[in-house]
Amino acid sequence: MHDLQDLVRPDASVEWRLRRRHHYLDLEALRKLTKQRAEAISRRDSLRAALNKVSRTMAERPDARTPEDMAAAKGLKESIREAEVSQRAAEAQLDAALLAIPNVPSDEAPDGGPEDPPVEVQSWGRAPAFHFEPRDHVELASSAGILDLQRASKLSGARFAVFRGAGAALERALVSFFLDLHTKEHHYSEHSVPYLVNPQSMTGTGQLPKFTEDLFATQVAGRSLYLIPTAEVPLVNLYAREMIDADALPLGLTAHTACFRAEAGSYGRDTRGVIRLHQFSKVELVRFCLRSEATAQLELLLSHAEECLQRLDLHYRVVDLRAADLGFSARRTYDLEVWLPSQNCYREVSSVSDCGDFQARRAGIRVRRGKTKEYVATLNGSGLPIGRTIVAILEQNQRQDGSVEVPAALVRYTGFRLIKPDGTTEG
Numbered sequence: 001m002h003d004l005q006d007l008v009r010p011d012a013s014v015e016w017r018l019r020r021r022h023h024y025l026d027l028e029a030l031r032k033l034t035k036q037r038a039e040a041i042s043r044r045d046s047l048r049a050a051l052n053k054v055s056r057t058m059a060e061r062p063d064a065r066t067p068e069d070m071a072a073a074k075g076l077k078e079s080i081r082e083a084e085v086s087q088r089a090a091e092a093q094l095d096a097a098l099l100a101i102p103n104v105p106s107d108e109a110p111d112g113g114p115e116d117p118p119v120e121v122q123s124w125g126r127a128p129a130f131h132f133e134p135r136d137h138v139e140l141a142s143s144a145g146i147l148d149l150q151r152a153s154k155l156s157g158a159r160f161a162v163f164r165g166a167g168a169a170l171e172r173a174l175v176s177f178f179l180d181l182h183t184k185e186h187h188y189s190e191h192s193v194p195y196l197v198n199p200q201s202m203t204g205t206g207q208l209p210k211f212t213e214d215l216f217a218t219q220v221a222g223r224s225l226y227l228i229p230t231a232e233v234p235l236v237n238l239y240a241r242e243m244i245d246a247d248a249l250p251l252g253l254t255a256h257t258a259c260f261r262a263e264a265g266s267y268g269r270d271t272r273g274v275i276r277l278h279q280f281s282k283v284e285l286v287r288f289c290l291r292s293e294a295t296a297q298l299e300l301l302l303s304h305a306e307e308c309l310q311r312l313d314l315h316y317r318v319v320d321l322r323a324a325d326l327g328f329s330a331r332r333t334y335d336l337e338v339w340l341p342s343q344n345c346y347r348e349v350s351s352v353s354d355c356g357d358f359q360a361r362r363a364g365i366r367v368r369r370g371k372t373k374e375y376v377a378t379l380n381g382s383g384l385p386i387g388r389t390i391v392a393i394l395e396q397n398q399r400q401d402g403s404v405e406v407p408a409a410l411v412r413y414t415g416f417r418l419i420k421p422d423g424t425t426e427g
Contacts, residue, residue: 002101002361004094008034017104020111020323025101033094040087047083051076099209103358105323106332108295113324124306125315127339132400136342137391138273140398141167145423147274159278161387166419170393170406171281173413174386175256178283178308182383186304188254188285193234195258196225201237204363206329206355216260216278227260231284232380239288240363244376249367250289250297254383257282274387275347281386287379290367291357294377298354301381302334305350308384312407314392315339317346331356338392349388352381 007014008031015025054073058065110119141147146167152160163171182188196218202208207215207229216227228234235253244251259282274280285304289297302318309316321333330353337346357375360366367376397405402421411417416425 002098002104002358004030004034004098007098007101014104017107018102020105020109021102021326022113022324023102026097030094030097033090033097037087037090037094040083040090044080044083044087047076047080051080096209099203099362102210102328103206103326103331103355105326106354106356109323109326109332110320112322114322116322119320119322121318121320121334123315123317124310125313127315128341128396130341130398130400134341134395134398135402136273136340137394140394140402140404141390143402144404144419144421146170146419149273156278159276161274161277163390165423166414166416166425167390169414169416169425170390170410170419171386173410174384174389175281175283176413177311177410178383179254179256181308181311182252182254182283182285182304186252186307188252191235191238191253191255193228193231193238193255193257195228195260197228197233197237199224199226201233201240201363202226204237204240205233205359206362207233210328214262216262228257229261230259230282230380230382231255231257232286235284235286236359236365236378236380237363239365242365243373244288244365244367246290246367246369249376250287250293253286253288255284257284259385274391277387280388283383283386285381285383288365288376289379290369291374291377294354294356294379297377297379298332298334298352301379302336302352305336305352305381305383308389309336309338309349309392311409312389312393313409314389314396314407316349321351327351327353329353329355329358331358338388339396340392341395341398347388349392350382350384352379354379 002014007025008027015027018025051073054069054076058069058073138147142149146163146165148162148164152162179190183190199208202215215229218225218227235255258279260279262278263276285301287297287301306318316336316338319335319337321335326333333351333353335348336350336352338349340347355378357377359378360375365376366373393407394404397407399405404419406414406417406419416427418426420426
């Protein structure tokens with residue numbers, strides 16, 4: 001969310017900066033709503049002052065109180081109620097307009113959008129060279145019996161998955177490995193959070209109202225709740241409407257959760273296998289810091305996500321997202337894209353984003369620095385999604401016979417180093 005004055009003042013640069021992400025701000029509409037609210041507030045205050053004057057007069061001369069005085073007081077009260085209704089209506093329209101405006105891109109975010117070539121920052125490792133035609137993850141995992149998409153469809157329909165045997169063990173191993181890495185070495189505080197959150201929480205991180213159609217919602221016993229699309233939502237909102245002491249910053253939080261995304265409009269894109277599911281598992285990283293430290297914290301967060309892939313010896317690259325390709329709440333984003341041999345291309349496995357104070361304004365998260373108060377900066381990133389990481393492991397570590405080598409960093413978690421073509425394991 002934005003500071004209204006930053007948007008409507010004559011010398012504001014927000015309008016043309018938002019155009020970099022192909023969002024065109026209707027300043028005339030914002031100024032009109034601002035004027036309506038100001039007029040309603042002014043009218044309410046004037047009426048209150050008049051009512052106070054009449055009330056004082058009647059209090060000073062109770063014996064001389066006339067029917068005209070009583071009628072005047074009653075009429076003023078009714079007019080005040082009408083002015084308050086107008087004020088609330090103007091404020092609701094203004095809030096709705098502000099909530100629909102995305103974050104302003106960082107000046108460091110490259111120009112352009114998804115139609116332009118990616119801006120590669122760096123790459124790590126080498127793409128594996130095979131002397132055979134590499135199989136995709138669905139063929140490898142299904143033939144080994146460690147992935148069952150057919151039975152998952154029987155349970156829940158399309159775009160759900162069931163891992164079993166060595167596949168389920170690999171899922172569990174990755175969760176433990178990522179959480180150990182982030183808590184013991186990167187010093188994040190692990191949390192276990194709800195998977196269902198209220199609309200206010202979804203609004204705080206920017207999922208509502210923009211992405212209503214992409215969310216799974218529930219209505220039970222008169223309560224409206226949403227299934228989280230990422231642990232970013234509950235982790236950021238843990239501090240909603242709170243004041244954080246500056247000495248506590250930066251804060252690093254992590255959680256492993258299931259994530260739920262309807263992804264309306266993405267039917268037919270990446271729907272084979274486990275790349276784009278309605279339910280998937282992910283370890284999320286969230287950081288809170290002073291706004292002046294956000295750029296450095298973004299680089300730190302990126303290094304934490306990268307280390308996950310490096311420890312697993314998976315070839316990947318880092319892409320600096322262009323301004324028109326940024327997520328709604330982000331001002332700067334790095335994508336980590338892992339190499340998939342079957343597709344002969346890179347695919348996103350993690351996004352690491354600096355949201356500035358955009359989410360903090362929506363959620364009311366501030367920091368106290370001496371006698372001053374300001375909004376914090378929030379950052380988030382995947383560290384990492386479990387399903388997509390398994391896809392990369394299967395495809396980059398496959399052998400000609402259909403077996404798959406388990407990354408050395410995971411062996412102590414899995415108890416095996418090889419998944420054989422029949423789904424059995426070897427030690």
